[in-house]
Amino acid sequence: MHNDASSPVTRLLAESLSGQLSRRDILKRAGALGLSAPLIGIMLSAQAHVAAAQDASPVAGEPGSTIVVPEGLPTDLGGATINVIFGADGPSVPWEEAAIAKFTDATGISVNLTVGPQSATERLAQYQQFFAAQAADVDAMMIDVIWPGILAAHAADLSQAIGWQGADYFERIVTNNTIGDKLVGIPWYTDAGILYYRTDLLDKHGFDAPPATWAELEEMASAIQDAERADNPDFFGFVWQGAAYEGLTCDALEWQVSNGGGVIVEEDLTVSVNNPQAIAAFERARGWVGTISPEGVTSYMEEEARGVWQAGNAAFMRNWPYAYAPGQEEGSAIKDKFAITLVPKGEGEGATNADTLGGWQVMVSTYSKNQPAAIAWAQYLTSRELQKSYAVELSRLPTIVDLYDDADVLDANPFFAQLKDVFLGGAVARTSSVTSDLYNQVSTAYFTAVNEILTGQATDAAARVAKLAQDLEGIVSQL
């Protein structure tokens, strides 16, 4: 980001990212330097993530200590500098920095890391702005599983680069990332929505097994909540993501598909959201707000939900696998007290288990002035060794099939065995490949409608869903 390593601004940025400073220090120094408000905001949020990360390292020892540098990296690109935008989750930034340090040692390529925004919608907006300007400012970045269609025109083709180790990546994800003949992103880690549950509380209140259907979840959650409220007035049965953003599309898609309500836009471009099963699914979710879920859940993203869960104030949480590792670190209130299972399904015709497929890929910008170096970085980050370290330290799901049989990986994350089949066949993908560059409009219409139903602004769910179907048909007709 800055070439002059000794400028006070760069020093302040580096120190805030490494977590050496308190928020007060950052405000004091940033104020003295006369930095702009957005920059101060970025530093404070980066510091918060890093500070959280330093408290949340599950493996004893430094973050990145399990990274083994793979063989075969190019050594003739020394001196190049690339700019990359990667993780936003609390624990991942120190790991990425350790990975960068080892990469620079091995290849001589310097890497300037920028912490990305937490919201995927915001991250895409940021990328779109520099792609529109065809800027060479960023060389490599992480992209969501739903973006290859939107960003294909701006990506360098990685289909030659992916095979460098001969590793087997999940077929579905590689296909998802291939637009035309171009591989837009190498799969880095994958994700699926899962249900976390408190084993100790289920035992205590006489439940033998985690809920398999939504009805069972509601029953268990309210029983546990009523009992626990006696000691803890802040206890809730179930937390999830209800804010008006892409994450709500993931949660709502799970409710809809698990009830047999269709996948919003089918392969043949028919809109499948205005049906009784989907409407029933949304109404059921609305019933949770204020009863087994806190009223604030309609403005929760992943981190807010995890905050309530990890403090021990929830019996169930729907979130991504990344929350497993922080829950298991030393000092966590729920260490060894929870397990995971598939997201519950509905009842009736077409009801099936549905875990929304997530996951991130590494993309190289076609406007980059350092493509070979950026491609080397992409290969490094998605290599077997780095994926294994990411899995062991931060419970990220690898995209290389044989890592799911690796002893060290399964040691740290016994629940990975359950999820391998999900990626080999069971996860439900969002409609991004079908709707290509109009996906954002489809998703925004969808999550806005669901959010209005959840908050009660749309009192008649059926009418709101009918309007949503109309809007979606209008959008899809432009394809």
Next chain:
Amino acid sequence: MSYQADVAPLPELAVPSKAWRAPEGSLGKSRERLAWLLVLPSLLVVAIVAVYPLYETFRLSFTNTRLASARVPRNVGLENYQTLLTEGAFRDALSHTIVFTVVSVALETLLGLAIALVIHSNFRGRGGVRTAMLVPWAIPTVVSASMWQWMYHDVFGVVNDILVNRLHILNTKVAWLANPATALPAIIAVDVWKTTPFMALLLLAGLQLIPGDVYESSTVDGASKIQQFYQITLPLLKPALLVALIFRTLDAFRVFDVVFVMKQFAPETMTVAVYARQQLIDLQLLGRGSAAAVIIFVCIFAFVILYTRLIRVEEF
């Protein structure tokens, strides 16, 4: 006005308009040219930085351009404006913005006036109070919005903790930001907290311009404090009040950062600026977003004209 009439010059001494006019002849022409040349650099800067983007926005609002897309844009006439004005989301955003503007500016003015009156009077520690009062205004909006977001949190927030656990004013914790009924009022409260010092400062400056002997003579005439406030303070404060109101109304109408940080694109608090951003960047609908921006521009322009008319009438 009577003051000026008393000291107006005698008609035979009145001089014509003092505006500079170039002297006649070739000397005048070259002076005029020099004047233009000296002003040209700044006009150029204004043209590039302000006029060109404005023109581009107008132009784009008549097309269906998409941001960073391979699709070829074409002219669609007034279709974007039609969609915006008939579609519910923009109208909702407009009504949220108007509610936000009216309520927050009204509250800020009343509270700012009260604070300005207090710190205008002499008391021990006035300097310290004046400084402390400025703190909310000094904190960057992004920082204070994030701070208030945590304070409003429904489970861990300070606001709920004080109201429910300490003072027992409420029985249960309220999800201030999530509940659609309380979300906009909560955001208005944050904006009022942040901007009242600014209003207080502007009004204090206006108060300090009022000469003290006017009050003395009115006391001699037997006026009460209330009468002094309504008959002396308020009328003489009008110019400063109008200036402060213009500033704040324009700012409040364009509010973005506090709403975006606290609620992102939630439909219940979306304002026109947040809507425009969503259209422009998130949905990549450059055409529609530009149309929204043009509508905002037109509304603001209307406000400015309205207010400057008001000021001119009051000028003395």
